Amino acid sequence: MYYRYEDVSYHVEVQGKGTPLLLLHGFTGSSQTWSTFTKSWARYYQVITIDIIGHGKTDSPSDVAPYKMTQMMNVIVSLLDRLRIEKAFVLGYSMGARLALAFSIHYPERVKALILESGSPGLKTQPERMARQAADEKLAAFIREQGVLKFVDYWESIPMFKTQKRMPEKDQALVRQERLAQCKLGLANSLIGMGTGAQQSYWEKLHTLLLPVLLITGELDQKFCEIAKDMSNQLKFCRYKVVLNTGHAIHVEQPRIFGKIVSEFLSQHEEEER
Numbered sequence: 001m002y003y004r005y006e007d008v009s010y011h012v013e014v015q016g017k018g019t020p021l022l023l024l025h026g027f028t029g030s031s032q033t034w035s036t037f038t039k040s041w042a043r044y045y046q047v048i049t050i051d052i053i054g055h056g057k058t059d060s061p062s063d064v065a066p067y068k069m070t071q072m073m074n075v076i077v078s079l080l081d082r083l084r085i086e087k088a089f090v091l092g093y094s095m096g097a098r099l100a101l102a103f104s105i106h107y108p109e110r111v112k113a114l115i116l117e118s119g120s121p122g123l124k125t126q127p128e129r130m131a132r133q134a135a136d137e138k139l140a141a142f143i144r145e146q147g148v149l150k151f152v153d154y155w156e157s158i159p160m161f162k163t164q165k166r167m168p169e170k171d172q173a174l175v176r177q178e179r180l181a182q183c184k185l186g187l188a189n190s191l192i193g194m195g196t197g198a199q200q201s202y203w204e205k206l207h208t209l210l211l212p213v214l215l216i217t218g219e220l221d222q223k224f225c226e227i228a229k230d231m232s233n234q235l236k237f238c239r240y241k242v243v244l245n246t247g248h249a250i251h252v253e254q255p256r257i258f259g260k261i262v263s264e265f266l267s268q269h270e271e272e273e274r
Helices: 031-041 069-082 095-106 126-146 147-153 159-166 169-180 186-194 201-208 222-232 255-273
Strands: 001-006 008-013 019-024 045-050 088-093 111-117 213-218 236-244
Touching: 001 069, 008 031, 008 069, 019 031, 019 095, 019 255, 031 045, 031 255, 045 069, 045 147, 069 095, 069 186, 088 095, 088 255, 095 111, 095 186, 111 255, 126 147, 126 186, 147 169, 147 186, 159 169, 213 222, 213 255, 222 236, 236 255
Parallel strands: 019 045, 019 088, 088 111, 111 213, 213 236
Antiparallel strands: 001 008, 008 045
């Protein structure tokens, strides 16, 4: 279905019945990111996937304002209201994890439990944010000028995704296909509006989050392992899982292990409510 919010059309899919489970993909991804899991999770949960603005089948407006994280949070609140959902489990990957964490801090009453795969509360200091914002704007300009193909070739070569080269070729091809299907304007504006540099820091707010949180990182993704370790010391109700011999995108590199970790966490917190 398509959900319209302030002149932007968002692609949303809803499958199954039960406790709602909202899935938020990463940068260059879409709802398709979760296709390995949606059918099995929809047997027990009402699974909601949304293509974040500038991605997948959602609009990619030229105005940067709708890409801001605060606006995307407003979209999620409005969508949950439309679906008559009071509370949902929320799972986010990378950019989607940053959005999921921000949403949970701003709207804790709408979140049953939170799962962050390779997530971050943002950068701690203003100089770090300014440097990252400049880098994000430079990359956005590259995307606008060179197009999606050249950007994807570059993106796949960065150290964060090196471990994906070990995946079966057909899986690599599916990830690449999803990246290439994106719109250059959408990706560029996402970096400017919702990039790590543009996002406020939530480090000082972590202690206020009083709901169950599961952090998942890949052992070989050292940067995000360090971030998660730091986060786990500040979150009150946190479990932290490291998946061995895996990089940034655990759900594509080790889908079976990822699915098991998530399913166990969901069922545990489902039972605790009963």
